[in-house]
Structures are given as structure tokens and as C-alpha cells.
Amino acid sequence: MRVTKTCSSMVVWVILCVLVLFFSGCKSKPPQYPEDHARFERIVAAIDHLRDAYREKDADALRELMLPLEGLERLQRTIKSDFETYAKIHLDFTIERMMINSGRATVNVRWEGEWQRQGQIVGKTEQGHGVLIWSGKQVILLADIDGDLPFGMAARESLS
Numbered sequence: 001m002r003v004t005k006t007c008s009s010m011v012v013w014v015i016l017c018v019l020v021l022f023f024s025g026c027k028s029k030p031p032q033y034p035e036d037h038a039r040f041e042r043i044v045a046a047i048d049h050l051r052d053a054y055r056e057k058d059a060d061a062l063r064e065l066m067l068p069l070e071g072l073e074r075l076q077r078t079i080k081s082d083f084e085t086y087a088k089i090h091l092d093f094t095i096e097r098m099m100i101n102s103g104r105a106t107v108n109v110r111w112e113g114e115w116q117r118q119g120q121i122v123g124k125t126e127q128g129h130g131v132l133i134w135s136g137k138q139v140i141l142l143a144d145i146d147g148d149l150p151f152g153m154a155a156r157e158s159l160s
Contacts, residue, residue: 046140078152085154087118105134
């Protein structure tokens with residue numbers, strides 16, 4: 001009886017020691033380069049804001065995210081056509097890679113979405129890969145795009 005009691009108390013003691021060692025090693029460390037980390041977080045937030053503005057069909061919010069460049073003005077017109085064509089838009093971005101070089105950040109994204117016309121039960125589902133090029137350090141703005149991005153789904157659908 002005494003041996004069993006001693007063994008069970010040893011087991012409890014060992015488990016407590018393991019838990020103390022485990023939780024003492026789980027302290028969160030601050031980022032090594034806090035300014036770069038903060039910029040990275042601002043870029044991720046800008047991508048989330050871009051996605052949300054597109055989902056919510058908020059042309060003004062999209063315009064605020066973009067530099068006033070001719071190519072991006074064309075993109076805004078294409079997006080406006082999507083807003084007029086589809087009653088519901090659902091879009092998700094996954095960041096695959098981000099390269100930050102001076103004032104530019106090149107972000108490779110994978111996306112998937114569903115575009116649903118008024119009265120449709122099942123919408124058009126698509127996916128692809130593209131590149132979002134952001135400019136700025138404190139204020140992050142879309143400077144260019146490349147690749148297969150989800151914007152302009154109405155034009156794509158009319159071609160097929």
C-alpha cells in the first residue's frame with residue numbers, strides 16, 4: 001500500500017515538474033525588428049481592407065487604398081463593373097510570400113471567391129494567384145497588380 005502511494009505521488013510530482021518546465025519556456029518574445037514587423041502588419045491589414053471593401057462593394061474604400069495611377073483607375077472601373085453585375089461577392093486571400101524592398105512590398109497571394117448574381121442560388125466559383133504591389137512605409141497604398149487576380153470577374157464571364 002505504501003509503495004503505491006509513493007509511486008503515485010512521484011508521478012504527480014514528475015507531471016508538475018514537466019508542466020512547470022513547459023510553461024516557463026512558452027514566453028512570447030518581442031519581434032527582433034519592431035519597425036519591420038509593424039510595417040508587415042500594416043500591409044496585411046491593407047490586404048484585409050482590400051478584401052473587405054471588395055466583398056462589401058465599397059468603391060470609396062477601394063479608392064482610398066490605391067495610388068492615383070492610370071492602371072489602378074482602370075482597375076477601379078473593372079471592379080465597379082463587378083459590383084454592378086453581382087449581388088453577392090465572397091473573396092478570400094491567402095498570403096503566400098511577401099518581399100519588402102525599400103518603399104515597395106510585393107505580395108504574392110492565392111485567392112478564391114464566389115460571385116453570385118441576383119436570384120442565383122449557386123454563384124460562379126473561381127480561384128487563382130496574383131501579385132499585389134504596395135507602396136509606402138507608414139501609409140500603405142496599392143501601387144500595382146500583376147497576375148491572375150479576382151477583380152474583373154464580370155468581364156471574364158462575358159468572354160466565356
